[in-house]
Amino acid sequence: MESRYTPAEIEEKWQKVWSETNLDQTPEQSDKPKFYALSMFPYPSGNLHMGHVRVYTIVDVIARLKRMQGYRVLNPMGWDAFGLPAENAAIERNVAPANWTYQNIDQMRDQLKQLGISFDWSKELATCSPDYYRWTQWIFLEFFKAGLAYQKEATVNWDPIDQTVLANEQVDADGRSWRSGAKVERKLLRQWFLKITDYAEQLLVDLDKLKGWPDRVKLMQANWIGKSTGAQVTFTTEAGDEIVVFTTRPDTLWGASFMVLSPEHPLVEKLTTSEQSAAIQQYQEAAAAKSDLDRTAEGQEKTGVWTGSYAINPVNNQKIPIWIADYVLMDYGTGAIMAVPAHDQRDFEFAKKFNLPIHVVVQPADQTLDSSTMTEAYPGEGVMVNSGELNGVPAGKGKGQSVEKAIAFLEAHQKGKGTSNYRLRDWLISRQRYWGAPIPIIHCPNCGAVPVPDADLPVKLPEDVEFSGKGGSPLTQIESWLNVPCPSCGTPAKRETDTMDTFIDSSWYFLRYPDANNDQAVFDKAITNDWMPVDQYVGGIEHAILHLLYSRFxxxxxxxxxxxxxxxxxERLLTQGMVQGRTYKNPTTGKYVIPADIKDPTNPVDPITGEKLEIVFEKMSKSKHNGVAPGDVVNKYGADTARMFILFKAPPEKDLEWEDADVEGQYRFLNRVWRLVADSKLNQKPAKDLSKAEKDLRRSIHTAIKEITEDLQGEYQFNTAVSELMKLSNALSDCAQKDSPVYAEGIDALLRLLAPFAPHMAEELWRSIGHSDSIHTQSFPIVDPGALVADEKTIVIQILGKTRGTIEAATAIADDKAALEQFARDSEIAKRYIDGKEIKKVIVVPGKLVNFVVA
Known part of the structure; x- marks a missing residue:
């Protein structure tokens, strides 16, 4: 065996062997319990970053551990390959999105294999492959058949120069198009939606089932769903049209003094009088130019225009004016609100600005509110006043309080009903882009929206496409693809030219992996139901809401x-922290300095200004000059060192600060392990009567097994598990009896414990000590509880609190207070220091020490 550790050689060697022997392939049939380990699949940008290394290493340790613990394991990999970056590349580089994407996939696959991740590459999938998006389209049609996919008018971001719809990420902070620089407008277009709101209550209630999820992720999902309880109330305009509003405080209806509609509300045009028409149109145009964020931002001055029309308050028949204002959004609630300015600050500010009535309907216990002198709204508790049947009722949502009684009143008089509302909106999935799964619908002038027959799936993306970045989706320009006969009646019809949001692809990919090569069905139900649910999912916190919510839906x-x-x-979710790099930042200019330009990294100064630089750890990026390429680390230290560092530096859920010195530390540790095994001549004979030193070593071995197993079974504390590996390595290094069978047991345990963490080194060393089978097919070490029990314990002897020496006591004596005191009295150490002196007091701590207080 080589005495020198050469990671490049052994890693390439074993990766080739593992691939040739299909070591990591998923068992198709087995009586073993299943374990589905899954990492969130990446977008194929072409280059791995340290965040990738972290998440895939974490999952790989779990997968390798579970295989060694007797599970059949599924650990797949694929590519979230549709999306805007590929289309941008087509425009900027004049290359087909498919070519660019598959080239990146090939590059990243090679990088992942270099890390030794035990993916089953036979399960590999790419969402941009027709073999995959055929079934994405099939699933869409299942939603369509169930009435969960529909079209409606929706407000979108519109670039007036390029004449195209923009995703939110294509609009900069100033509300301008990322490409043309035009001020983005808001425009109504017919769009496809999935009716996720039908599942809002299930999605909320079932969060309680997710015992293995971080509490903060569940809270984020609950807040996004945003359930609120109250009442749906119907107002009627003077012309007889109904305006439905949702309110959490129906008890304040008697204080409603005006209504506000979104500028996009469908009734605005009908309600607008000729006198108000010009002002309304001007206001609508101004609102369309604002983002939703701008319209609803805190502290914004309230603006609005009266339509000229009135509604009738259903509880007191009072006539109240109907306004439009941009702080009311059409896609939130019903696009209409009742305004109660005395008890809502936003309504109060609006009423004050436009001199609208303010009616107090809740009086607090400690003061008397007067609408003419109020300087702000009062949203607190009190008693109902000026509220008809509710007068004198305590204001609040409890039993017998005003909200409950108001709902009962509305239902009794058929003016409204108690209901729940959700912040969650239906999912807009239309994208006016090329590089996505085409929506499999054909629009017929006779039959309407007709699903593409299953036999005609996939609806493939045409390949001969020109990208200019202007004029919307290029699919609208390809007549041969666009024009088709209606599947129902044969009439000339047109394909849907919108493609699906890429979140669609990632909402079901985990269901395809177990049966990834099925060309007859989306998946075999028996196979996918056997492997699902995923036992451990690992990915970034940035996907805590949408991706996970859509996947659940x-x-x-x-x-x-x-x-x-x-x-x-x-079942279980782990959201790993970011990998951060050291940056050198000028506190005055805010600019980052290239590390190579700094002469003294311990006392860094700006080479241009001479100012002292701040050392800050931030997310790795080129602009901050703190990126570390995984390939550079692997080439210098090996994949096993990169893995060990990424696991040891911080708990998986915490951010990790990259330090080269720490990488060096893990490289040195692996070298020590290498030398430890390389220099060993192991005695494989059965151990018989053990010396004290051998018993102590065996206790160290099984303590390591116990601690590492617990670290990996609970909250995945990989960092402390690596620490235990180091302790065991040190114990073996310190052992004087290298020919002892216990020492051989220790080397065996060390390598099997190390295998999930540093798979290449563990494999090489395992074979070097005489084994013919892969270490990754061996069982994970199991603790022997008997080895943890010490025959003897070391007891400290103190005189007047000062340590004078130690003695060895049998465990039975050491743990018995009276027996230990007598044993200590009889020891040579105690006799030496207390002979002829009066013992005033003896302090005994069983198993640890005896302290004699003498005169």
Whole structure:
């Protein structure tokens, strides 16, 4: 065996062997319990970053551990390959999106293999492959058949120069198009939606089932769903049109003095009088030029225009004016609110600005509110006044309080009903872009929206496409693709030219992996139901809301379509922290300095200004000059060192600060392990009567097994598990009896414990000590509880609190207070210091020390 550790050689060697022997392939049939380990699949940008290394290493340790613990393991990999960056590349580089994407996939696959991740590459999928998006389209049609996919008018970001719809990420902070620089407008277009609101209550309630999820992620999802309880109330205009509002405080209806509609509300045009028409149109145009964020931002001055029309307050029949204002959004609630300025600050500010009535309907206990002298709204508790049947009722949401009684009043008089509302909106999935899964609908002038027959799937993206970045989706320009006969009646019709949001692709990919090569069905129900749900999912906190929410939604819909037999897709979720690099920042200019330009990294100064620089750890990026390429680390130290560092530096859920010195430390540790095994001549004979030193070593071995197993079974504390590996290595290094069978047991345990963390080194050393089978097919060490029990314990002897020496006591004596005191009295150390002296007091701590207080 080589005495020198050469990671480049052994890693390439074993990666080739593992690939040739299909070591990491998923067992198709087995009586072993299953374990589905899954990392969030990446966008194929072409280059791995340290965040990738962290998440895939974490999952790989878990997968390798579970295989060694007797599970059949599924650990797949794929590519979230549709999306805007590929289309941008097509425009900027004059290259087809598919070519650019698949080239990046090839590059990243090679990088991942260099890390030794035990992915089953036979399960690999790419969402841009027709073999995959055929089934994405099929699932869309399942939603369509269930009435969960529909079209409606929706407000979108519109670039008036390029004449195209923009995603939110294509609009900069100033509200301008990322490409043309034009001020983005808000425009109504017919768009496709998925009816996720039908599942809002299930998605909220079932959060309680997710015992293995971080509490903060569940809270983020609950807040996004945003359930609120109250009442739906119907106002009627003077012309007889109904305006429905939702309010959490129906008890304040008697204080409603005006209504506010969104500028986009469909009734605005009908309600606008000729005198107000010009002002309304001008206001609508101004509102369309603002983002939703701008319209609803705190502290914004309230603006609005009266339509010229009135509504009738349903509880007191008073006539109240109807206004439009941009702080009311059409896609939140019903696009209409009742305004109660005495008890809502936003309404109060609006009423004050436009001199609208303010009616007090809740009086606090400690003061008397007068609308003419109020300087702000009063949203607190009190008693109802000026509220008809509610007068004198305590204001609040409890039993017998005003909200409950108001709902009862509305329902009794058929003016409204108690209901719940959700912040969650239906999911807009239309994208006016090329590089996405085409929506499989054909629009017929006779039949309307007709689904593409299953036999005609996939609706493939045409390949001969020109990209200019202008004029919307290029699919609208390809007549041969666009014009088709209606599947129902044969009339000339047109394909849907919108493609699907890429979140669609990632909402079901985990269901395809177990049966990734099925060309007859989306998946075999028996196979996917056998492997699902995912036992451990690992990915970034940035996906805590939308991706996870949409995945849960898809799972529930496909369950209801008879394809799945479970409610939730992911049993346990780990959201790993970011990898941060050291930056050198000028505190005055805010600019980052290139590390190579700094002469003294311990006392860094700006080479241009001479100012002292701040050392800050921030997310790695080129602009901050703090990026570390995984390939550079692997080439210098090896994949096993990169893995060990990324696991040891911080707990997985915490941010990790990259320091080269710490990488060096892990490299030195692996070198020590290498030398430890390389220099060993192991005695494989069975151990018989053990010396004290051998018993102590065996206790160290099984303590390591116990601690590492617990670290990996609970909250995945990889950093402390690596620390235990170091302790065991040190114990073996310190052992004087290298020919002892216990020492051989220790080397065996060390390598098997190390295998999930540093798989290449563990494999090489395992084979070097005489084994023919892969270490990754061995069982993970199991603790021997008997080895943890010491025959003897070391007891400290103190005189007047000062340590005078130690003695060895049998465990039975050491743990018995009276026996230990007598044993200590009889020891040579005690006799030496207390002979002839009066013992005033003896302090005994069983198993640890005896302190003699003498005169």
């Amino acid at each position: 898809f799972t529930k819909v496909l369950r209801d379509r008879g394809l799945l037999n479970f409610d939730e897709p992911f």
